[in-house]
Amino acid sequence: xxxxxxxxxIREIIPGLPLTLVLTAVPLVLALVPGVLLGYLRSRGRLAxxxxxxxxxxxxxxxxxxxxxxxxxWLPSLLAGLAAARGWTVDVFAISPVWYxxxxxxxxxxxxxxxxxxxxxxAVPAREVEAARAAGFAESRVFIQVRLPQAFMFxxxxxxxATVNLVRMSALAYLMTVPExxxxxxxxxxxxxxxxxxxxVLLLAYVALCFLIDSAYDLIYGRFMRRLHGTxxxxxLT
Amino acid sequence: MNxxxxxxxxVASAAKDxxxxxxxxxLILLAALAGGILMGLLLTFLLHARSPVLSLIARIYxxxxxxxxxxVLLLLVFYGLPVxxxxxxxxTLTQTNRLFAVxxxxxxxxxxxxxxxxxxxxxxxxxxxxxxxxxxxYTVRNRFFHVWLPQGLRLxxxxxxxTATWLxxxxxxxxxxxxxxxVGHAQLRISSQxxxxxVETYTALALIFFVLIRLxxxxxxxxxxxxxxxxxxxxGSGGR
Amino acid sequence: xxRVTDLTKMYGSLRALDGVSLAIEKGEIVTVIGPSGGGKTxxxxxxxxxxxxxxxxxxxxxxxVDMHRPGRTKKLAVRRRIGFVFQQFNLFSxxxxxxxxxxxxxxxxxxxxxxxxxxxxxALLDVDLADKRxxxxxxxxxxxxxxxxxxxxxxxxxDLLILDEPTSxxxxxxxxxxxxxxxxLASDGMTMLMxxxxxxxxxxxxxxxLVLADGRIVxxxxxxxxxxxxxxxxxxxxxxxxxxxxxxxx
Numbered sequence: 001x002x003x004x005x006x007x008x009x010i011r012e013i014i015p016g017l018p019l020t021l022v023l024t025a026v027p028l029v030l031a032l033v034p035g036v037l038l039g040y041l042r043s044r045g046r047l048a049x050x051x052x053x054x055x056x057x058x059x060x061x062x063x064x065x066x067x068x069x070x071x072x073x074w075l076p077s078l079l080a081g082l083a084a085a086r087g088w089t090v091d092v093f094a095i096s097p098v099w100y101x102x103x104x105x106x107x108x109x110x111x112x113x114x115x116x117x118x119x120x121x122x123a124v125p126a127r128e129v130e131a132a133r134a135a136g137f138a139e140s141r142v143f144i145q146v147r148l149p150q151a152f153m154f155x156x157x158x159x160x161x162a163t164v165n166l167v168r169m170s171a172l173a174y175l176m177t178v179p180e181x182x183x184x185x186x187x188x189x190x191x192x193x194x195x196x197x198x199x200x201v202l203l204l205a206y207v208a209l210c211f212l213i214d215s216a217y218d219l220i221y222g223r224f225m226r227r228l229h230g231t232x233x234x235x236x237l238t
Numbered sequence: 239m240n241x242x243x244x245x246x247x248x249v250a251s252a253a254k255d256x257x258x259x260x261x262x263x264x265l266i267l268l269a270a271l272a273g274g275i276l277m278g279l280l281l282t283f284l285l286h287a288r289s290p291v292l293s294l295i296a297r298i299y300x301x302x303x304x305x306x307x308x309x310v311l312l313l314l315v316f317y318g319l320p321v322x323x324x325x326x327x328x329x330t331l332t333q334t335n336r337l338f339a340v341x342x343x344x345x346x347x348x349x350x351x352x353x354x355x356x357x358x359x360x361x362x363x364x365x366x367x368x369x370x371x372x373x374x375x376y377t378v379r380n381r382f383f384h385v386w387l388p389q390g391l392r393l394x395x396x397x398x399x400x401t402a403t404w405l406x407x408x409x410x411x412x413x414x415x416x417x418x419x420x421v422g423h424a425q426l427r428i429s430s431q432x433x434x435x436x437v438e439t440y441t442a443l444a445l446i447f448f449v450l451i452r453l454x455x456x457x458x459x460x461x462x463x464x465x466x467x468x469x470x471x472x473x474g475s476g477g478r
Numbered sequence: 479x480x481r482v483t484d485l486t487k488m489y490g491s492l493r494a495l496d497g498v499s500l501a502i503e504k505g506e507i508v509t510v511i512g513p514s515g516g517g518k519t520x521x522x523x524x525x526x527x528x529x530x531x532x533x534x535x536x537x538x539x540x541x542x543v544d545m546h547r548p549g550r551t552k553k554l555a556v557r558r559r560i561g562f563v564f565q566q567f568n569l570f571s572x573x574x575x576x577x578x579x580x581x582x583x584x585x586x587x588x589x590x591x592x593x594x595x596x597x598x599x600x601a602l603l604d605v606d607l608a609d610k611r612x613x614x615x616x617x618x619x620x621x622x623x624x625x626x627x628x629x630x631x632x633x634x635x636x637d638l639l640i641l642d643e644p645t646s647x648x649x650x651x652x653x654x655x656x657x658x659x660x661x662x663l664a665s666d667g668m669t670m671l672m673x674x675x676x677x678x679x680x681x682x683x684x685x686x687x688l689v690l691a692d693g694r695i696v697x698x699x700x701x702x703x704x705x706x707x708x709x710x711x712x713x714x715x716x717x718x719x720x721x722x723x724x725x726x727x728x
Contacts, residue, residue: 063410210305230616
């Protein structure tokens with residue numbers, strides 16, 4: 001019977017995997033470019049520092065669960081009101097909750113990435129920036145050739161953590177009835193009445209996914225180890 | 239149409255209803271933090287143990303915790319605990335047990351964070367101090383309590399603040415197993431009004447969380463300052 | 479060839495440079511010595527327009543630059559005619575030795591990649607680092623890194639080479655290889671402006687010496703005159719400190 005529940009659970013969870021991946025990849029890809037640019041501004045300008053700081057603080061101070069409850073109870077009616085006022089003919093209540101989930105995860109990931117790239121840009125040695133200027137680089141070239149590639153490299157370990165956190169956050173999408181892995185595991189638990197197997201398998205699925213993500217980042221980061229430490233083959237993250 | 243207007247008075251009334259229940263959220267936070275620190279210390283020792291088996295176990299534990307969504311771990315602990323208890327032959331599921339499940343879950347999550355924090359802090363303690371303590375004949379226990387722990391805690395304070403705010407935020411999922419903390423009471427309030435005032439209630443909740451997290455930050459910032467002042471004085475007065 | 483007039487720079491109330499004027503002729507080697515905090519590095523950075531001056535004029539052949547507001551075009555034009563060697567090498571840590579040079583030629587000077595690569599290989603041969611061309615800066619010794627930095631600064635054939643304490647960050651046994659490279663550049667007739675604590679090297683190579691203290695040039699002249707027969711107490715005291723006892727300078 002336990003073996004049966006195990007198989008049923010796996011069968012139920014696997015179809016949720018693509019949605020978990022979408023909920024991770026889409027917000028991450030969308031947040032990457034603005035995250036890098038705003039992170040750079042945050043590492044430099046005064047006004048930009050405070051504006052981006054306020055954004056980051058706001059999202060760091062609100063539990064993601066609360067944001068999801070908020071979005072789910074407020075966004076549809078807000079959009080409906082907007083649609084009514086503007087005379088749009090879209091049925092707002094037919095919008096898939098996946099989009100709301102992606103929106104919430106995007107805003108949180110953006111906040112995380114701004115901080116990741118702020119610290120990465122701050123770690124670029126000022127001496128090398130000055131060397132580029134002394135060699136006649138225009139400021140745009142200094143950014144593209146020196147700051148950006150180095151910040152990209154320095155950001156990798158924290159980017160890995162941000163990605164893993166995003167995977168974990170995406171589990172909360174089930175609260176909006178999005179049938180990703182957690183949502184489907186709950187269905188499996190309902191089917192088999194074996195909650196421990198359902199959530200045990202689910203936990204292992206997340207751990208395995210995050211392990212793969214970490215390993216992928218490790219692989220990329222490993223390629224930069226020579227540049228950072230001068231020796232090949234040093235172990236990467238953690 | 240489901241379009242509602244936003245009522246500021248309703249936010250104030252929701253805040254008034256919810257504030258008394260902040261205690262439960264804070265209790266969860268403090269208990270989980272305390273448990274997390276203790277388990278994190280233990281984990282740090284395991285991680286740096288001479289035995290490769292122990293350190294492997296610690297590393298696997300950290301791997302699992304790194305990939306575990308709070309809500310999934312909570313569900314697993316919540317449903318797994320009664321089984322564990324009935325195996326040892328105690329207890330049925332009550333509200334206390336729900337609270338215990340939440341505290342245990344977040345203590346586990348905090349322990350992984352704290353292990354990383356302590357490991358980093360350990361690396362930051364000047365090694366010559368430990369050598370010096372050894373040289374003047376401190377026992378292992380004295381080295382731990384008089385050199386390692388005070389300095390490690392001071393170095394860990396900023397990260398401890400991060401862990402505390404992170405716990406408060408992550409702890410918001412406790413309501414999903416029926417714990418009546420801030421979020422749980424907000425949900426109760428909304429359902430008692432048949433879904434009315436949801437946006438206002440959540441706004442009040444957001445404000446409360448915002449203030450609580452700022453408070454934690456201010457508190458830890460003050461602690462950090464006192465810890466550094468103590469350090470400067472201590473440096474002049476030498477050993478005790 | 480290059481003339482600086484009345485260069486002044488304040489950091490808050492600190493007068494880092496106070497009305498400094500100097501001129502360097504083509505093929506000339508000028509060294510700047512003086513106590514730390516005397517404004518030597520600031521002077522070099524100002525000449526390369528890496529920081530705006532409060533006041534000052536720079537004439538570089540036909541270029542005439544207001545050092546307070548150089549403007550983007552003139553700033554880049556001056557920097558491209560000057561090679562700059564830093565105390566800490568300042569190689570791009572994410573690029574190999576060869577890529578460091580190629581980047582400077584491509585992005586600093588707008589050379590086509592093929593020409594840049596050929597010039598990079600030639601420059602590395604000149605400093606005897608051809609075997610390290612694919613190494614990253616973190617994999618080099620201090621002496622190798624500084625030679626790579628000199629190759630990078632020289633690859634575009636600058637009119638003037640500025641060196642800011644090129645041997646100060648090196649272990650004593652590694653200064654020799656860098657000094658040898660600088661010596662060779664000198665014998666090739668390179669125009670150089672060098673700050674150094676290495677008084678022996680200054681004495682050996684320089685045509686003229688400037689002594690900079692408290693943001694002013696307190697003494698200036700031919701090497702032997704300044705080093706062997708200092709005219710001011712400050713210079714004498716400084717030389718006393720940096721020169722090994724029992725030696726006269728050469």
